[in-house]
Amino acid sequence: MGSAASVLGPESQQFAVHVKGLEVPAWDPRGRRCMGLSYATADVGASHLRGWPGTAAPPDETAVPLVQSLIRSRDEKTLKDSLIVCHFTYRLPLTLSQMVRLLNAATGKSYTDESVLTVGRRIDTLIRMFNLREGISRTDDSLPPRLWEPQVNGPRAGMSSFVDRADFEASLDRYYELRGWDSDGRPTQQTLEELGLDSLCSH
Incomplete structure (x- = not known):
């Protein structure tokens, strides 16, 4: 999507609704507190398959308290990718603990919920190092211009992805x-x- 906008001309960039070149999916983050941060920080761009944070917060409240739920969701989804488990079984019917029990039965290991979440964190961090090597930076962890504009109609009319830019930056810092x-x-x-x-990656 970003490539098409570059061909059409600079003025079309504001209408290219993408993150890191991947178009935003059906779930508009405006009015879904912290969903915009999930899209902004996903390694592949705006993907709902890279984390679905708890979004039950009034639109005038900061997204910062929900960042932990995004990280938990992202680590679980990364683990599911590693186990070749469909994302559409998210927490139903398989909980994280049930997945760990199945993993232990299949491998003879003694993983815990926390240890497999660490695996998810390790994978996400390794991907980040790869993306950094390829030129990705904090600047790329952002949202397209259209998603900074409030919704114009529907039940989320007037709502934005974050309270303001400062809220986004604070959420990204967190x-x-x-x-x-x-x-x-x-x-x-x-x-x-x-x-x-540390033995695989260096700054």
Whole structure:
């Protein structure tokens, strides 16, 4: 979508609703508190398959408290990708604990809910390092111009993705902090060591 806009001319860029070149899916993040952050930070661009945060918050309240739910959802979805489990079984019928029990039965290991979530975090961090190497930066973890405009009609008329730009930046800062990344979105050396990635990745 971004490529088509570049061919049509600079004025068309404001109508190209994409993140990192991937078009936004059917779920408009405006009025869904923190969903915009999920789209902005997803490694492939605006994908609802990279995390579905808890969004039950009034539209005039900050998204920052919901960042933890986004990270939990993202780690679970990353784990499902690794286990080749369909995302449309999300929490129904398989909970995380049930998936862990099945994984342990199949492998003879003794994984816990927390240990497999760490696997999800490790994978997401490794993908981030790859994207950083390819030129992705904090600037790319953002939303297209149209999604900064409020909805014009429907039940979410007047609602935006965040209270304001400052709310988005604060939410992004919190996301990086909880991920163990610095303010530019780069995993810290401590995080790489904790995840066993320090021998594979370097800044």
